[in-house]
Structure formats: structure tokens, C-alpha cells
Amino acid sequence: AQSVTQLGSHVSVSEGALVLLRCNYSSSVPPYLFWYVQYPNQGLQLLLKYTTGATLVKGINGFEAEFKKSETSFHLTKPSAHMSDAAEYFCAVLSRSGSARQLTFGSGTQLTVLP
């Protein structure tokens, strides 16, 4: 069964600093990996996804993530944090069983951006 671990339930960075949100997964098959962002009182918005091909994936709002099979990781980064990046971020892995597809989510990381 697939699982996702997000290290650090809360991360604080200063505006302009590097953002690094950690995600490790376990999967018995080649994984499809996702990062979603949730702003307060809103639904989840897809930031980026890895399916196959290039291991460095670029998403919206300047975020990117790198798939590292050897480390079973899919960490999310942004070179320079902006106040508007304050939100909760969820890493997820897609599991496949026959025709069924299910997303398994990590517990989330709350990002605070300090002025």
C-alpha cells in the first residue's frame, strides 16, 4: 500500500527566503506524485504533479519539486517566499488497483511566511 509522510507539520520562513517542504512516499509501483495547496477556507488546488519523464517538475506560482527515486522523496521548493504563499500544502501519491485510482495524502504542512 502507498503512504506519504510530510516532515514538519509547520514551517516558517521569512519573505524572500527559500521554501522547502519535505515529502517522502512509499509505493510498490512507480509512483504518480502530487502537491496540492489549500488556502484558508478553500478547497485544494493542484500545484504540480510528477507522472513520468523529467524528474524536476515545475508548477504554478514559482514552485517546483524533484522526484528522487533513490530517496523516495518529492520535496517542494520555491527560491523566494512571498507572503501570498502562506497556506497548507499537501503531498499525495496515486495508488492504482485494477481500474481503481485513489489519492493517499500526507498530513499536510502549514507554511507561514514572516515579513
Added chain:
Amino acid sequence: NAGVTQTPKFQVLKTGQSMTLQCAQDMNHNSMYWYRQDPGMGLRLIYYSASEGTTDKGEVPNGYNVSRLNKREFSLRLESAAPSQTSVYFCASSVRQGYQETQYFGPGTRLLVL
């Protein structure tokens, strides 16, 4: 194109009351999902419908039922609400491209059971 819509946005129930959460999508997606979100636990899958006419249990189905009314609509019913069902409920729909799939989420329904 509204994407995934959910009604109601907020609801307060008393223990034992019933209610149905509605979800609709206008993206012509085959698959639809219901999740619940609780603090520190991420999102957990309640039920899903891989295609019109089929439904299957997810990780936490107890206390819930679902109906895939047509391709657009997927409802979640609480027959006898319990305080443990206080949560935020998200509906999602997805498009498949071979083995790949991307899920798109609605804005959520916040439910409080007293």
C-alpha cells in the same frame, strides 16, 4: 466552466439527524470522490465512483452512503449524524489519461454535528 461545486457550504446538525451533501462537476469527468479532512490527518477517502453506475468504499466509509446520480453528480449521505462526523468534506473529480489521473477539488462543505 464552474469545475466542481458543492452544496451546502456550511451545515450544523444535531446528533441523529440526516443530511445529504451534494457535488456536481461540469468537466465531463468519469470518476468522482468524497474525502473528509480532519486536523493533522490530511484528507481521507470515504467513497469513490470510478464511473457512472459504480461506487466503492474508500478508507473511512462507515456511517456514510453515496449515490452516483448521473455522470455529473455524486452525493454523500449521512443517515444518522454523529459528532465524530464533524469535519470538512471535499468532493473531487478526475480525468484519466491511461494510468495517469489528476483530481480536481471542490471548495468543501463544513459540517458540525452537535
